[in-house]
Amino acid sequence: MVKTKIGFPSSSVRQINNSQLRANLKAATSAIREKRARVVGEKEDWEELRRKGEHVRDEILNNLDSYLMQLERSVTAAGGIVHWARDSAEANQIILSLVQGHGETEVIKVKSLTTDELGLNEFLAQHEVTAFETDLAELIVQLAHDKPSHILVPAIHKNRSEIRDLFQRTIAQGRVLSNEPAELAETSRLYLRQKFLSSKIAISGVNFAVADTGTVCVVESEGNGRMCLTLPKVLISVMGIEKIVPGPDDLAIFLELLPRSSTGERMNPYTSLWTGVYPGDGPSEFHLVILDNGRSRVLADPIGRQALRCIRCSACLNVCPVYERSGGHAYDSVYPGPIGAILSPQLFGTESSLSLPWASTLCGACYEVCPVRINIPQVLVHLREKVISQGHRSRTEAMSFGLISFFFQTSRRFELLQNIATRFRVLINHLHVSKSAPGALGKWAEARELPQLPRETFRLWWRRNRDKNGK
């Protein structure tokens, strides 16, 4: 285990002790798992689709510089303006300058993980620009001054009564609300409609950008995305450098893979595609901010880079036994769950993120559902090795594994160890290694129970019986 004072080991304990959170998560993840399995089952060529998805994403990553330049050319040709940002500070500054350049102090936003990664809302707030989240779950999180806990359902940790109380306090405008989801959704519709009609600038993320044509794609459910992408005069979209597909037919593959993996729908209610600007339809100014922020560094790791194939569907979160119990906040990152456990340490490399490669049982369920076949367990093991070799090692663990490897190297040493243990079995069995044991041993025993040592080892039993049967 990696040695850090902060990070998953301590934050997960806090989350696990919250029984309301655990109940919400369990209900939500099992419902969405079931939906996904049903609609994935309808596609008999699902495996072929996954392989195609993997292949297309790898093609992009292998030639990323060329595709980015191609995208820049095609977006520019269609009347869009392309900006480049090395890190979050540069991206934030570009966006702020655009907003201030138009003399605005308010912007509306479509749910975007990339802008969460930038800490954009907080940055804008420091400069007297208010960003209004328009996705229902993001609105809930924003009103509660909370943090998202799931890629797709950021408010998965809140149940209807909690949301009702929050809305009653904040946006109900005097009406008395019930805890019916339909009424709560209606409340947000009424609250946000005026914002949509009056805002001059919208900020969005990007699901896919087509290099060949400069087309940008945003998928969503509620229609808040369409509002933001259509009504304001200025649209600013932020994308990580990896969010590219080569051509239109490649995009079609992901329009099949993403909704089924993500919300468990055959297709999400709304998908918007636009190419630059159109006279008389939609924004008259379109800015595309292309963000690196650590991604090119991830690209340099031949095993770790497959994390950049990710299309942010969140299927891996919903099947993960660790996520289901710990929830998203325990990961202390914009990207939680199994994908977060391999993305966050590589992208950000913060001290707390270095514990994330251990936040997994390596059961492999995430790999099985991943629509672009990211071998998450492989990357996790690879990152564990990397973190340890960078000196974040625990001496106790290193010593125990040193001992284990000594005794396991030859059968003679192994039997010697067995004989010692058998000789002292009464004493060892009596000891009951428990969490009251000192140091690392006690920690280890918190979640494990030692088996009782038998009177005789299997090896001895085998010899005795083989001799008896004369074989």
Added chain:
Amino acid sequence: MANSSDRQPRVTVLNSIKSALANKSVIRAPLSAGVATVGAPGTPIPVPQNRSQDTLDLFEDMLADYRARVIRSEAGELPLVIAGLVSQHKIKSVVVPPGLDATWYQNIGEVKVVFDDGSIPFDELASIDAVITGCTCAIAETGTLVLSGQPYEGRRAVTLLPDFHICVVRSEVVMRRVKNLFSHVTITDPITLISGPSATSDIELKRVEGVHGPRNLFVVIVS
């Protein structure tokens, strides 16, 4: 603009990508306008799904599954079907895109018809009850309508702000699979794919129809 005055970030990002890709055995292929057609490595498993079901029946089922109301109609009956929907839902005003076939709504009687010439302000569009449009094409296996800014579909705002959307689909434009989408629609047009009315599952994953887009979607399939 920031990008023209300061080229440094662009150069740095592209250079760090180049050096990341340089230090290992990566096959640098020439740019392709699409690799999907080339096919993926490994053994493909081409099993056509559910071929037995008629494409239009599948389309209807999938639409209904996502709570769109579906009506099948003969071309001659279309004006009556639309008039029926309008009166049944007490729709008082409709907006139509400039290129919509006027015979479609000839029977709606006293209902106010607004022609969108592109100059109607958004708050006025938002106060209109319903919008009637055609569609470029549709996808059966997902129950998806494809709008792309054609004269019979209008600009994107007209199908977004009214609370009712009546969409007429000619049966011959219904394709079976998502895969074929971009051979039927020009990707550089302003495209909106619509699958059912707007919805959210953000509260306890309970699906609620109707958040910001039209809360009622009526699809008339015309053969």
